[in-house]
Amino acid sequence: MKKILAKATAIGAAALLLSACGDFDEELEILTGGEQGAYYPLGGQLSTLINENVEDYDASHFATSASVVNLNDLSDDQGDLALTQNDTAYYAIEGEVDFEEPLEGFSGMATLYPEVIQIVATEASGIETVEDLEGMSVAVGDAGSGTEVVSNQILEAHGITYDDITVEYQDFEDAADGLQDANIDAALMVAGTPTGAIEALEAQQDITMVEVEEEVSDELVNEYPYYTEHELEEGLYNEDDDAVNTLAVQAMLVAHDELDDEIVYEVMEVIFDNTDTFETAHASGAHIDLETAQDGMPIDLHPGAEQYFEDQ
Numbered sequence: 001m002k003k004i005l006a007k008a009t010a011i012g013a014a015a016l017l018l019s020a021c022g023d024f025d026e027e028l029e030i031l032t033g034g035e036q037g038a039y040y041p042l043g044g045q046l047s048t049l050i051n052e053n054v055e056d057y058d059a060s061h062f063a064t065s066a067s068v069v070n071l072n073d074l075s076d077d078q079g080d081l082a083l084t085q086n087d088t089a090y091y092a093i094e095g096e097v098d099f100e101e102p103l104e105g106f107s108g109m110a111t112l113y114p115e116v117i118q119i120v121a122t123e124a125s126g127i128e129t130v131e132d133l134e135g136m137s138v139a140v141g142d143a144g145s146g147t148e149v150v151s152n153q154i155l156e157a158h159g160i161t162y163d164d165i166t167v168e169y170q171d172f173e174d175a176a177d178g179l180q181d182a183n184i185d186a187a188l189m190v191a192g193t194p195t196g197a198i199e200a201l202e203a204q205q206d207i208t209m210v211e212v213e214e215e216v217s218d219e220l221v222n223e224y225p226y227y228t229e230h231e232l233e234e235g236l237y238n239e240d241d242d243a244v245n246t247l248a249v250q251a252m253l254v255a256h257d258e259l260d261d262e263i264v265y266e267v268m269e270v271i272f273d274n275t276d277t278f279e280t281a282h283a284s285g286a287h288i289d290l291e292t293a294q295d296g297m298p299i300d301l302h303p304g305a306e307q308y309f310e311d312q
Helices: 002-020 039-053 067-075 086-094 147-155 173-180 196-202 212-223 261-272 275-281 282-288 301-312
Strands: 026-031 057-062 081-085 105-124 138-140 167-170 186-191 206-208 228-232 244-254
Touching: 026 039, 026 067, 039 057, 039 081, 039 261, 039 275, 039 282, 039 301, 067 081, 067 086, 067 105, 081 105, 081 301, 086 147, 086 282, 105 147, 105 173, 105 196, 105 228, 105 261, 105 282, 105 301, 138 173, 147 186, 147 212, 147 244, 167 212, 173 186, 173 196, 186 196, 196 206, 212 228, 212 244, 244 261, 261 301, 275 282
Parallel strands: 026 057, 026 081, 138 167, 138 186
Antiparallel strands: 081 244, 105 186, 105 206, 105 244, 228 244
């Protein structure tokens, strides 16, 4: 009996010690993306802010394969917060494209920054409009990727199908190399701006940024809840460049549905009270702003986030 009592007392003392050391804080797991992208450093900054400002929670961020994996993991209870593209979140809820059936278990918090649809062509190709892509060799992103889905929608909206072009399934770096080597004529890229692959290409090759016609962009914004209109600013890649009309999807933050409303509210406060700190983590963080935090929101808001927006 004395041994049992002594053991119980030791266990109780250890528990009190661990509690006093904060080891019983609630864990918040933030799913991000690859370490070379924007999601990972932005998730890291969010983790730091939570740890500095939110009591009783210990946040950690993890490198992942980004949007599709993150949403599947949240749905499987393998995470609390996640970064994703808003179009991917829409497809997950609807059970379309990369998702064989609808996913459940997560809700929207805020859209963060635009991932811009950029159509880049070599000047030598003579391409000036989307219609000029007909008969050309065009990189549309990796097969089945978010970029490829967007490329297909943009082309179809301009009356062009894959039968009308030579399709090249290539990521940004391969597409930039293909343009540089004149192996392809144009590429569609979906990324934060300025995009490094295009900057590197422009330094070696004369390029044209192709405009999405305003009539077409209006139609797509009305048809799909995740698109927003966007303008590539004058001189973005070359000081002689004019402004170019296009579209964007949004990088967004989502939360597990079972995450307490109060903690989601506090995380929202942490983000929008400290927006200036995100740019230090990645240039895309400069776009995080309460004024645009519901632009392109394609899914229902988490109640904690909804309450935060109402209070603002």
